[in-house]
Amino acid sequence: MIRIGANPICWSNDDKQDIGGDISLEQCLSEAKAIGIEGMELGHKFPREADALRPILAAHGLDLVGGWYSTFLIERDAEEELKQARAHIDLLKAFGCKVFIAAECTRTIHGTQSAPLSTRPVMSEVEWGRFTTRLTELADYLAREGLTLVYHHHMGTVIQTEAEVDRMMEATGPAVKLLLDTGHITWAGGDPARLARHYRDRIAHVHTKDVRPDVAKQAAAEDWSFLDSVLNGVYTVPGDGAIDYVAVFREIPDYSGWIVIEAEQDPVKAPPARYVKMGFDNLNRFIDAAGLKR
Template sequence: MDSTATPSPPPPALDRIRVGSAPDSWGVWFADDPAQVPWRRFLDEVSEAGYAWIELGPYGYLPTDPDLLLEETGSRGLRVSAGTVFTALHRGPAVWEETWEQVSRVAGLARATGAGHLVVIPSFWRDDRTAEVIESHELTAEQWRHLASGMERLAREVLDVYGMTIAVHPHADTHIDTEAHVERFLDATDPALVHLCLDTGHYAYCGGDSVKLIKTYGERIGYLHLKQVDPAVLAGVVERGTPFGPAVAQGVMCEPPTGVPALEPVLTAAQGLGVDLFAIVEQDMYPCPPGKPLPIARRTRAFLRSCGA
């Protein structure tokens, strides 16, 4: 070994990026499912893996009593960054009351535990477990108008009532998925109200380029989910038209840094926005053996530290 060789410079400090993880990375998709790890084990292990921030996951998985949840997270050095809701606002005003009832539960708990963000996922056009086609995968012009106006209304109400911002999550098998759909949605909504939760894995799954999106619509990025896709598995998923749920069971979402997109350029581009951003690790792997998540979580946290986060 050449002792005179110049050592590699350390990675740039990503001091605007706050890294966390979520129940999703422990195989949790539902409030109550015997295939999932118990919530106390999740909290123990996410803390042990080196994360300081978590999301609520599906409402009802973690305690819904704010005092109990604060006690359980605080004792483990954890804080809550966001809650998550699923919406079908493209169906128009008729679904508003049902939507707001769900939002109120989740946003109320998230706010009570100190979170400032609500991640909003559009409804699926096909069932992510049974593959049943629920509705057309393309929205009509009227449905696009309902979607845009509904998200703006939701953003105003969540801000006014809870003091939180929404971050709309493009997601596989929903109506906001591909680059074209994401751009249409962003162009149709008020930048001051509606922000985006860029999920690097879902965007790659649907053919999008996360770095390009950050550079083009940087002012709209309000939140990040970090995950990667296995290109070989994805090719088979696309070829066979496999729904998202079975694709996850096949391992389409993989452990960083083995997949795409490369996360270092994404994090660097996000840091370049000059704003504080949460970057929450979400490696979809429902269902999974209970002993699988923790070693992956440890390795992923170490990898992100090597990137400067």
């Protein structure tokens, strides 16, 4: 079954919290529900205690989809990572979430506005071995807790390009699943349809944002940071950029789970209620055109 969710980063940015800082959690959730969104991922304005969060989501008739967790597996072992993630794990389990969204953030520069994307970290051979071994161990631990680790490749991090996604997937065990993020892989020069086809049996979560190629080209030419690129509109909602979503979705005909609108923009330039509604309507068309099971 396909369900459409949203990430609050469409309203308020997590990496630079003054972007959409004036937008309340109440506005975010009310607008999401009015659009037809069924569930939300976590953002920095969400309480992280189940007893506090439950009535807020219930008041809007929304489920908790899951939420980003920053791993530092290059620096610490899987057992330590599990300890650090304990509160997050318990929150996810309290809401019956199925996925644990992980992104390696050792030396990441995606949240540093002054750091051009050209300065993003790259792993050494030793670090590759350490990272993939520990990621597999963490995924195995989480599986025993009833959670599926889905890896979130991301601009500005050690897993950014299609080749890096391939290497990570090849070097990790079956408990490591992929979060397919159409926007990140497209901006990184990859092909989301090819990733969907190649890893269809290991894709357990999907993030959708579209890319404006002219902005991406300018970002590369002028050596912008991730955040400056976002503020200049590199990302938008599905159907408002260059990605062929029907082609991507046709490669995952048996996918069942959440498809999440996660399109960070400047809300002053791209009012969230209007843009998320546009993305929601487009996604519904694309899902139906691709023949995915509702």
